[in-house]
Amino acid sequence: MISPTEENYLKALFALSQNKDGVTANELSKHLDIKMPTVNSMMKRLADKGLVNYESYKPFSLSVEGKRRAALIIRKHRLTEMFLVQKMGFEWDEVHPIAEQIEHIQSDIFFEKMDFLLGYPHTDPHGSPIPSLEGELPIIINKKLSDCIVGQEVTFNAVSNSSPEFLKFLKDKKMALGLSFTIVNIEDYDGSVDIKIQDLPKVTLSKIVSDKILVV
Amino acid sequence: MISPTEENYLKALFALSQNKDGVTANELSKHLDIKMPTVNSMMKRLADKGLVNYESYKPFSLSVEGKRRAALIIRKHRLTEMFLVQKMGFEWDEVHPIAEQIEHIQSDIFFEKMDFLLGYPHTDPHGSPIPSLEGELPIIINKKLSDCIVGQEVTFNAVSNSSPEFLKFLKDKKMALGLSFTIVNIEDYDGSVDIKIQDLPKVTLSKIVSDKILVV
DNA sequence: AATATTTGTTAGATTAGTCTAACTTATTGT
DNA sequence: ACAATAAGTTAGACTAATCTAACAAATATT
Numbered sequence: 001m002i003s004p005t006e007e008n009y010l011k012a013l014f015a016l017s018q019n020k021d022g023v024t025a026n027e028l029s030k031h032l033d034i035k036m037p038t039v040n041s042m043m044k045r046l047a048d049k050g051l052v053n054y055e056s057y058k059p060f061s062l063s064v065e066g067k068r069r070a071a072l073i074i075r076k077h078r079l080t081e082m083f084l085v086q087k088m089g090f091e092w093d094e095v096h097p098i099a100e101q102i103e104h105i106q107s108d109i110f111f112e113k114m115d116f117l118l119g120y121p122h123t124d125p126h127g128s129p130i131p132s133l134e135g136e137l138p139i140i141i142n143k144k145l146s147d148c149i150v151g152q153e154v155t156f157n158a159v160s161n162s163s164p165e166f167l168k169f170l171k172d173k174k175m176a177l178g179l180s181f182t183i184v185n186i187e188d189y190d191g192s193v194d195i196k197i198q199d200l201p202k203v204t205l206s207k208i209v210s211d212k213i214l215v216v
Numbered sequence: 217m218i219s220p221t222e223e224n225y226l227k228a229l230f231a232l233s234q235n236k237d238g239v240t241a242n243e244l245s246k247h248l249d250i251k252m253p254t255v256n257s258m259m260k261r262l263a264d265k266g267l268v269n270y271e272s273y274k275p276f277s278l279s280v281e282g283k284r285r286a287a288l289i290i291r292k293h294r295l296t297e298m299f300l301v302q303k304m305g306f307e308w309d310e311v312h313p314i315a316e317q318i319e320h321i322q323s324d325i326f327f328e329k330m331d332f333l334l335g336y337p338h339t340d341p342h343g344s345p346i347p348s349l350e351g352e353l354p355i356i357i358n359k360k361l362s363d364c365i366v367g368q369e370v371t372f373n374a375v376s377n378s379s380p381e382f383l384k385f386l387k388d389k390k391m392a393l394g395l396s397f398t399i400v401n402i403e404d405y406d407g408s409v410d411i412k413i414q415d416l417p418k419v420t421l422s423k424i425v426s427d428k429i430l431v432v
Numbered sequence: 433a434a435t436a437t438t439t440g441t442t443a444g445a446t447t448a449g450t451c452t453a454a455c456t457t458a459t460t461g462t
Numbered sequence: 463a464c465a466a467t468a469a470g471t472t473a474g475a476c477t478a479a480t481c482t483a484a485c486a487a488a489t490a491t492t
Contacts, residue, residue: 005449025470038450040471045448057457057470087303088329098323107314113304221479241440254480256441261478273440273487 002049004104007073008032009042010051013062014070022059068135075131076111077103078124083114085125092125093167126167127158127177127214142214145193146207148183154215155180161212173203175213218265220320223289224248225258226267229278230286238275284351291347292327293319294340299330301341308341309383342383343374343393343430358430361409362423364399370431371396377428389419391429 002010012031016023025043029036047054051066062070080099084090090098105111115121122138123129131137142157156179159166170176184202185194191207205213218226228247232239241259245252263270267282278286296315300306306314321327331337338354339345347353358373372395375382386392400418401410407423421429 003448026468034449035451036470037452037472042449084326088326088333090325090329094325098321098326101321101323102318105314105317107317109306109310110300110304110314113306117304219478242438250479251481252440253442253482258479 002051002069006042006046006049007069007104009039009046010062010066010070011073011077013052013060014067014074017061022061024059028060071131071135071137072133073103074137075133075135076105078128078130079111079114079118079121081124081126082118082121082130086118087114091167091171093164093171095125096162096164123158125177126162128162142216144211145183145195145205145213145215146191146210148186148193148215150183150186153180153182156213157216158214159212160214166209166212169209218267218285222258222262222265222267223285223320225255225262226278226282226286227289227293229268229276230283230290233277238277240275244276287347287351287353288349289319290353291349291351292321294344294346295327295330295334295337297340297342298334298337298346302334307387309380309387311341312378312380339374341393342378344378358432360427361399361421361429361431362407362426364402364409364431366399366402369396369398372429373432374430375428376430382425382428385425 012028013023016027016031025036025039029039043052043054043060046052051063053061053063077099080102081095084095084098085092121130129138129140148154156177181195181197183193184196193205193210194202196202228244229239232243232247241252241255245255259268259270259276262268267279269277269279293315296318297311300311300314301308337346345354345356364370372393397411397413399409400412409421409426410418412418
């Protein structure tokens with residue numbers, strides 16, 4: 001058996017090892033806001049359970065089984081977020097803390113029902129992919145808005161950060177997933193991006209924002 | 217703050233003190249399947265928090281605030297059961313273990329959304345009343361089928377026991393809440409009850425069953 | 433009423449998950 | 463290359479929630 005606490009460590013390892021080999025004790029400690037010795041002893045425990053690869057003074061990594069478990073927790077989290085938005089009338093900036101709790105519910109049928117009722121979605125409300133029941137995470141080929149070039153027409157496909165503040169900001173700016181727009185200018189000085197949505201007046205997005213907007 | 221474990225003790229106290237003044241350590245211990253010394257120290261902790269009245273060698277009772285808290289947990293449990301059945305397609309014998317976990321989710325808005333989507337129901341799928349947001353439990357005037365007399369026409373309104381086995385038994389016998397029927401005979405010898413639903417052939421229910429069926 | 437049994441309490445141990453303080457190993461900067 | 467700094471580890475303490483063993487109080491039985 002695996003406790004909610006242990007699940008949270010696996011999830012953090014998974015999230016921090018995207019585009020990277022290992023995760024350092026320091027990174028994990030900061031990300032979870034838990035002191036290093038605590039992280040350390042938990043890593044040893046998860047290593048004993050065969051979910052983490054642990055070698056003294058080296059970064060940690062998930063074992064194949066650990067990776068699968070982590071993906072399944074993320075699956076439950078993202079299905080829950082989608083369910084809260086699509087079936088319960090929540091806004092996309094309200095769902096994270098609730099999903100954070102519901103992802104630990106132990107009932108396969110509960111999440112299967114959600115999946116069915118949602119019509120087997122591939123992404124959550126923030127455009128993040130939902131891992132399969134086998135723990136496979138489909139790779140989605142989004143790029144940062146800040147890496148695009150002037151003149152391109154792109155579609156807003158996902159956000160790379162789901163903090164309530166950022167999501168609220170986008171909601172207030174009427175920026176929703178699926179929205180298509182043209183890049184009319186990128187400011188050399190501060191990297192801010194001007195976009196134009198059909199005939200509406202152009203909107204300026206700072207680099208801080210355009211870094212977190214993923215488009216296709 | 218109050219932990220899920222503490223919530224479970226409050227719920228148990230509430231359930232066991234229906235139609236009774238206090239709850240003994242022994243009863244609680246058996247009901248929760250937790251040893252007496254553990255129950256004892258938890259009662260002291262809840263007494264420190266002002267939720268339980270504790271006096272050495274006397275039965276425990278909930279304080280006014282403890283009673284309110286307990287009712288709110290039961291509210292979350294019952295709303296969840298109703299949501300699982302009405303909105304997610306579960307059967308009434310499947311929902312208890314899931315609701316047992318979801319009742320501890322900390323998010324008022326989550327349960328308010330459920331309540332709204334369900335149209336503010338007054339009972340759960342087993343006919344048990346849902347406490348109000350103020351922690352008030354409406355009293356419903358059901359009586360046991362086994363206490364009725366021959367010739368009465370009654371409506372199946374609730375069950376007094378929600379074990380999956382019993383609920384499955386009723387489901388297989390096509391006995392659902394809201395069903396009306398006439399009591400055609402009560403056997404003196406074993407207390408079994410014969411009922412007749414419209415023109416269908418009569419059904420015999422043992423005393424064990426008719427004790428747990430509540431009608432109006 | 434005296435004793436036996438059941439019920440309740442206290443004491444001490446255990447595991448999970450956290451911390452701080454102290455120490456060790458790695459990395460970095462001159 | 464070596465000292466300074468950062469990162470990782472070990473040791474020891476704490477709280478929550480559980481247990482067993484031993485003791486005390488209440489209740490039941492003869």
